[in-house]
Amino acid sequence: SQKIEQNSEALNIQEGKTATLTCNYTNYSPAYLQWYRQDPGRGPVFLLLIRENEKEKRKERLKVTFDTTLKQSLFHITASQPADSATYLCALEGTGANNLFFGTGTRLTVIP
Amino acid sequence: GAVVSQHPSWVICKSGTSVKIECRSLDFQATTMFWYRQFPKQSLMLMATSNEGSKATYEQGVEKDKFLINHASLTLSTLTVTSAHPEDSSFYICSASSTQVRRNQPQHFGDGTRLSIL
Numbered sequence: 109s110q111k112i113e114q115n116s117e118a119l120n121i122q123e124g125k126t127a128t129l130t131c132n133y134t135n136y137s138p139a140y141l142q143w144y145r146q147d148p149g150r151g152p153v154f155l156l157l158i159r160e161n162e163k164e165k166r167k168e169r170l171k172v173t174f175d176t177t178l179k180q181s182l183f184h185i186t187a188s189q190p191a192d193s194a195t196y197l198c199a200l201e202g203t204g205a206n207n208l209f210f211g212t213g214t215r216l217t218v219i220p
Numbered sequence: 221g222a223v224v225s226q227h228p229s230w231v232i233c234k235s236g237t238s239v240k241i242e243c244r245s246l247d248f249q250a251t252t253m254f255w256y257r258q259f260p261k262q263s264l265m266l267m268a269t270s271n272e273g274s275k276a277t278y279e280q281g282v283e284k285d286k287f288l289i290n291h292a293s294l295t296l297s298t299l300t301v302t303s304a305h306p307e308d309s310s311f312y313i314c315s316a317s318s319t320q321v322r323r324n325q326p327q328h329f330g331d332g333t334r335l336s337i338l
Contacts, residue, residue: 149331151330154328196265
């Protein structure tokens with residue numbers, strides 16, 4: 109069965125630096141991948157979607173890459189701010205229409 | 221736009237009680253809504269897919285008689301946890317996609333319901 113790994117449970121970085129989060133998957137060839145942000149006690153909020161034929165996607169300070177050969181997506185936050193502190197989840201399409209399977213998430217803390 | 225409202229946000233009840241959770245799309249219509257469960261420090265696990273006007277599709281291992289789903293309109297889906305027990309305590313989250321069902325659509329999530337069974 110498909111497996112999604114976000115190999116850092118927690119990541120601490122200094123304000124102003126670039127945060128890089130990793131999402132790896134196995135036994136799977138998704139046509140697209142999504143990234144969400146989740147704050148404590150809240151539902152996830154959609155950030156970015158990248159398709160298999162797109163190498164890179166940007167939105168303001170966010171950048172996502174998708175390497176289908178390595179079966180990996182990288183999520184970057186440049187010029188990080190304490191307000192970026194949250195858990196970031198990657199999600200892959202599931203078997204049904206618009207189903208999503210989520211990784212375990214990386215809890216990012218940006219230190220002032 | 222694309223706001224999903226979930227109610228209640230927090231429930232504490234005794235073992236054996238049935239609890240109903242509502243999920244509403246406020247500014248769009250959703251033929252499909254999804255119900256997830258999330259345990260502390262774990263990711264979201266899809267429980268079932270709710271389709272307006274038809275029976276829900278449950279993921280493997282999820283008891284359909286335990287978790288009753290009703291999607292009676294394009295803006296409302298409900299999840300009822302029947303005869304809840306302490307092991308059902310969790311964070312339940314719903315999400316919805318717009319009626320223009322296309323692959324690759326982002327999902328819009330409610331803020332979740334924290335269920336605690338004593």
